[in-house]
Amino acid sequence: MVLPPLSALDFSPDSLLSFLEHSAHNSRRLDWEKRLKNGLVVDDDGQALAIDAPYLTGQRIHYWRDAGIEPRIPFDEQIIYQDDHILVADKPHFLPVTPTGGYVQETLLVRLKKRTGLTDLTPMHRIDRDTAGLVMFCIRVQERDAYAAMFRERQLRKIYECIAPYSRHIDFPLIRKTRLVSSPDSFMQMVEIPGEPNSETHIDLIEGLGEYARYQLRPISGKRHQLRVHMNALGLSIRGDGIYPTLTPETAQADYDHPLQLLAKCLAFTDPVTSKNHEFCSQIQLGWPPNSD
Numbered sequence: 001m002v003l004p005p006l007s008a009l010d011f012s013p014d015s016l017l018s019f020l021e022h023s024a025h026n027s028r029r030l031d032w033e034k035r036l037k038n039g040l041v042v043d044d045d046g047q048a049l050a051i052d053a054p055y056l057t058g059q060r061i062h063y064w065r066d067a068g069i070e071p072r073i074p075f076d077e078q079i080i081y082q083d084d085h086i087l088v089a090d091k092p093h094f095l096p097v098t099p100t101g102g103y104v105q106e107t108l109l110v111r112l113k114k115r116t117g118l119t120d121l122t123p124m125h126r127i128d129r130d131t132a133g134l135v136m137f138c139i140r141v142q143e144r145d146a147y148a149a150m151f152r153e154r155q156l157r158k159i160y161e162c163i164a165p166y167s168r169h170i171d172f173p174l175i176r177k178t179r180l181v182s183s184p185d186s187f188m189q190m191v192e193i194p195g196e197p198n199s200e201t202h203i204d205l206i207e208g209l210g211e212y213a214r215y216q217l218r219p220i221s222g223k224r225h226q227l228r229v230h231m232n233a234l235g236l237s238i239r240g241d242g243i244y245p246t247l248t249p250e251t252a253q254a255d256y257d258h259p260l261q262l263l264a265k266c267l268a269f270t271d272p273v274t275s276k277n278h279e280f281c282s283q284i285q286l287g288w289p290p291n292s293d
Contacts, residue, residue, distance in 0.1 A: 001100060003059045004187030016041075016053040016061070035063060058182065062099045073106045074256065079115075080134065080280050085273050086147070087112065087121065087137040088280050093259035096129040108135060125151050125222070130242070133160070133264025133282045146272040151222075156269035159218055160227055161206070163261035163286050164236040166213035173204035176230045180223045186247055190225045192233055199223040201230045212239065212290040216265075227262065238262050239290070261286050 003019065006012060013019035017036060021029040035041050039048035044060040075092035082088070089112060091097065096107045104110060113121050122138045124147045138147045150156055177197035183189040200220040207214050215236075217227050225244070231237060232244040239261040242248040263286050268279040 001061050001063070002182075002187055003055060003057055003061065005057050005182070005184065007184060008187055013055045016049060016055050017051060019055050020063075070103065070105055073103075073254075077108055077111060078283060079112075080283070081278070082116075083274075085139055085143055085271070087116070087118070087139060088267065089135050089137065090282050090284055091127065091132055091135050091264075092284070093132040094129060094254050094256065097123050097126045097135055100129075103129075109137075112137065124148060127264050128225070128228075128260075128262075130240075130260040131262045131264060132259070132284045134267045134280055135264070136267060143273050150269060150272050154220065155272075156267065157218070158264065159216060159266040161263045161265045161286060162215050162217060162227065162231065163212055163239045163288060163290060164215060164231055166208040166211055167234070167236055168208075170234060170236075172215075173202060176201050176203060176233070178230070178233070180226060180229060188243055188247055190223070190229050192229060199226050199230070201227060203230070203234075209289050214286070214288055239287075259287075 003016075009019075011022055013022065017029070017032055020032045020041075032041075033051060036049060036051040036053070041049045041061060041063040043049060044062075049061065073092075073095050075094060077092060077095065078090040080088045080090055089108060091108050095111075096103045098109050099107050109121065109123060113119060118139055120139065120141050122141075122144055124136045124138055124144075127133060127135060136147075138144045177200045178192040179195040179197055180190045180199045181193055183191045198221065202218040202220065204216045204218075205213055206216050215231070217231070219226055228238055228241055228244050232241070237245055240258050241260055241262075263282060263284055266279065266281045268277075270277050
């Protein structure tokens with residue numbers, strides 16, 4: 001969960017606890033106090049937040065809830081590669097990478113920890129819950145910094161694929177560089193604004209068929225929702241996107257028949273620990289050729 005700007009709220013929280021009490025109607029204040037005291041509400045670095053933690057706009061938090069009411073996501077992850085240092089998994093659509101909101105057991109990280117017994121397993125990057133494809137994990141605590149630096153310094157090649165409307169009026173390949181910030185109107189969305197670019201995506205057309213086409217996306221930066229925003233800005237909203245251009249209310253039951261047609265397809269890098277050259281490709285297939293529904 002990302003804490004929204006105060007302008008998006010109908011009340012003014014004086015603490016994180018106050019926000020959680022008012023925003024999660026299925027839980028009582030006492031429940032949140034217990035979670036905070038037991039270290040079950042953490043920040044994006046996994047650090048437990050205190051019961052008197054302040055409300056910080058834009059902070060990403062993760063919390064644990066009763067697993068007994070957590071529905072199973074009916075798709076399985078696959079381990080693509082594993083050695084003594086890293087693990088690369090193919091994440092299905094709808095499965096979060098890490099615990100967030102209503103998901104704890106039904107996350108890629110927790111599933112893999114249970115499956116492998118690797119208690120120190122840590123994701124080195126993340127993809128949206130709606131997005132399928134490759135996610136890399138570090139196995140050893142002492143090696144996390146080396147792999148984190150590889151991602152931070154962009155010393156790897158990431159390739160995505162998506163299905164979106166077929167445009168015969170845009171010349172591909174193209175590079176889109178824009179400045180992305182959180183939307184002032186909806187904490188779920190990102191928007192492009194004038195200013196120094198902080199995001200860059202290389203976009204190419206793979207093939208077109210009827211109303212839709214398959215595109216290759218190569219992100220140079222890693223801003224939240226970057227690929228979805230850049231495609232939408234071209235008038236090519238990714239098929240199945242419930243956030244761009246229009247934010248649709250999230251329902252209790254996900255529409256498993258219509259996933260977001262975005263896939264983290266390939267990951268290539270030189271391992272900073274072993275010096276091995278790695279190139280991994282997802283085994284998941286997008287809905288191509290597209291059907292008519």
